[in-house]
Amino acid sequence: MTAATPDQNRAPASRAQAHHAFARSDRSAIGVWWWTVDRWMLGVVALLIAVGVVIAFAASPAAAARMNIGDPFHFAVRQCVFAAAAAAILVVTSMFDVKTVKRSAFFIWLIAIAVMVALPFLGHNAKGATRWIELGGFSLQPSEFMKPALIVLVAWMFSEGQKGQGVPGVSIAFALYLIPVALLLMQPDVGQTVLITATFGAVFWMAGVPLSWVMGLGVVAVAGLGSTYFLLPHVASRVDKFLQPDKADTHQVDAARVAQAAGRLFGRGPGEGVLKRSIPDAHTDFALSVGAEEFGLVFLMLVVTLFTIIVVRGLYRAMKLSDPFEQVAAAGLFVLVGLQAIINVAVNLDMIPTKGMTLPFISYGGSSMLAMGLTLGLALALTRRRPGAYTVGEGLAKAGAFA
Template sequence: MTSSSQAHAFARSDRSAIGVWWWTVDRWMLGVIAMLIFTGVLMSFAASPAAATRMNLGDPFHFAVRQCVFAGASAFILITMSMLEVKGVRRAAFFIWLAAIAIMIALPFIGHSAKGATRWLQFGGFTFQPSEYMKPALIILVAWMFAEGQKGKGVPGVSIAFALYLVSVGLLLIQPDVGQTVLITVAFGAAFWMAGVPISWVMGLGTAAIAGLGSTYFLFDHVQSRVDRFFSPDKADTHQVDAAAVAQAAGGLFGRGPGEGVMKRHVPDLHTDFAASVGAEEFGLVFLLVVISLFAFVVIRGLQRAMKLSDPFEQVAAAGLFVLVGQQAIINLAVNLNMIPTKGMTLPFISYGGSSMLAMGLTLGLALALTRRRPGAYKHTEGLAQAGQFT
């Protein structure tokens, strides 16, 4: 393709689906997400040899190759989802939630168990975690129901939203997966608050959520064990957290260098839950700060754009999705820094894992679709009639 034809393909006057998408999507956000995906691939090459050796796999880059495939698929999902119109976002969320819930119902009978939980469906050497895809779909459906309820047309939106939330949480606790339950509870609460529900209701939900979270300490042995290890490290095995702390300290400001980290050879989950510590050891504190800055950019810019949207559904749904991404990043980084009890939760786009990578592509793709610049979509652009007029 010649340079002139390339220029024509991306001209503002191009009214093709790709052309309209290019000029209406948040390209800064796309660039930062691409940097996060690239960082995740880079980290997989750093951690894969040690993980493959520990698991007696013949190919030292087994995990790196798979992560490259997941990254490509995630980018495809993200772009495809971000091209949807608002009606398409709602439809996609409805069918994704239904499919995920159906699989979660079947997990106790056909699911793959690991570490005392049954959260995955295993087939062909791959594991699929349906709850990862249920989360963004739930947030969109909840926002939709809140918006419908506000219209005053007899739709019990709040009641339906709570029913969707309770079904999702109930199935998560059966697995059990307390971490994901906390994630969607906070995101649901944020959507609840942004939808303009009376503050007394929000406080009531918050109180119930805190009481429910506290009860998990007595209901689930693995939660009790992790909390006890956090508050009494001298009385329990804290090998992974200690190794992560040593790795971060050894990395210093600029790290040991690519491939020179040693902690990843001794800790089973350093390429998944503790990928940030691998990066800190090999690339230093600067790497960790850059990663945190990239996530901060995605969440803050996303929330700013969401708050400027004129439609209540789009506003609440987009904000809820960005809150979801921010929460997951904060929880993973807090575990790596030993600020909260350990939780098997990946760092979006950075940690190794197919379900997490693909689900993050889905989540941010839907968020980008909702925050695209359309005529009348933003409060300060009501008078613009053509999508190509937006910058």
Template sequence: SEFMKPALIILVAWMFAEGQKGEGVPGVSIAFCLYFLSIGLLLIQPDVGQTVLITVAFGAAFWMAGVPLSWVMLLGGVAAAGLSSTYFLFPHVASRVDRFLSPESADTHQVDRAAEAIAAGGLFGRGPGEGVMKRHVPDLHTDFIYSVAAEEYGLIFSLALISLFAFLVTRGLYKAMKLNDPFQQVAAAGLFVMVGEQAFINVAVNLNMIPTKGMTLPFISYGGSSMLAICLTLGFALALTRRRPGAYAQG
């Protein structure tokens, strides 16, 4: 699924662009078929988090393709209904949502230890490698790496890290909107949204703003397929937005 995410965005952007040419290619239909196939495979696992990630990125690409806002709102409504249905279809989703809504009546060991680690960091942190509370945080090298960084480097570093991701996504979307080629524009926007959304989900879980979900923090969490895939994703995005003759609108 890690490598499927950027591949899907590239393919659906291509299909959206081909459909806009009016040459009889059913680009939108093919794009939606690829999307439903992807989320179908993810839900079989089941992996609801990656499904949400792909759905939002697909929606961003769909919107950047120039479709009417009513279509985007319809897709958003269907996606929200589908997400709500996972509560009733998958027991582990219901368990995580229940723990989030009623923490006093369930085991919230992960988020509690993460909150203690973040609080222990204070303004400037304990120092690199000096974290103490991190030893009690499950999955500290992947899902909860943000809490470790907050304990060792403090609030200022944590806010700087969030600002860096925000700048990366904002700048990437700005560059994407200036591109002349519809395929490059849609693909780059979808990829930057996906990177930003993954970072948002990881940080939000660490701060107990949303139910827990196994989602790595791009470029910060321990390596593996996720690290390689996120490097590939941003490599695609940079390739699409690099400055070359005729790529950008003048002015």
């Protein structure tokens, strides 16, 4: 009988490890991270980032020509840089422990709020809103970074308030929420206000606050949103365009609908789209329609499926966490990503008035890309498979079943 070779004698588990970048015995920071982070989620996010880069290359030449920029791939190259930076932020933040997540969220929220306060004096005005600050050729939108930090902080305050140790967690959480809302309405940025209000309400509900309180918050939010129609002219204009398209200039949304229809199932082909040549926001707010025209309904369904996987898988893992703060904070971050995607898709499909909100990882924009890397990095940090992180019976066994 032929003697078995060392490779043949190797245990099945050892063979399986050979396919991974790190051995399970690797106790380095990278090795521990690799075996505890949700690698399926990393793969889905990487695919979304790759799709965003492809769309940037498709839309960049037309956008550059429209803005008289000599380099046709100006926006595509910048999107690649933003994508690499976002991936780095995601990996680094996903290595954080829970305490570091809390501390980071506090300082990020504080810095973002400080910059938002300074926007009326130092900010850059575009399209009637002062939302950005110029930093060496880069337009930073502080509200993008405020959002994930806010969700972590309010989840933290809700969990502290429920411990019954005299901490007014609900009151502090509302203060943390109302401050950025006031600053956003001053810019004005109703889209971001709607997004953080809806996410705050979801966190409010998931934290176990009485349903009557949640319903009360909903009534106040709806009333507040309705009042913006009468207080902010640009909001009234967008709503009127949506409700009476025959009496207003709806060029962007009309072109988006035409582009989606022209794409049919498999699209016109790379570089063959016409939407990007005439729409100012084709590479940003309407990037989804650019992709739908060139790559068809298949592209649209792929993007929707990837976001669905992120949200559903993220919420499932968050639900199995044993600590109330980790559970609510992680779920809130995944809800934030999902709601922003839903809003952008709904605008592209002409289901709601335009909001000026990017599609995470797909639309061109440095602040959005970096902030989304931060958002999912914090969510992945909270859902890592640490000892005792998951409930008994649902812990490492089930959480690691698809790792």
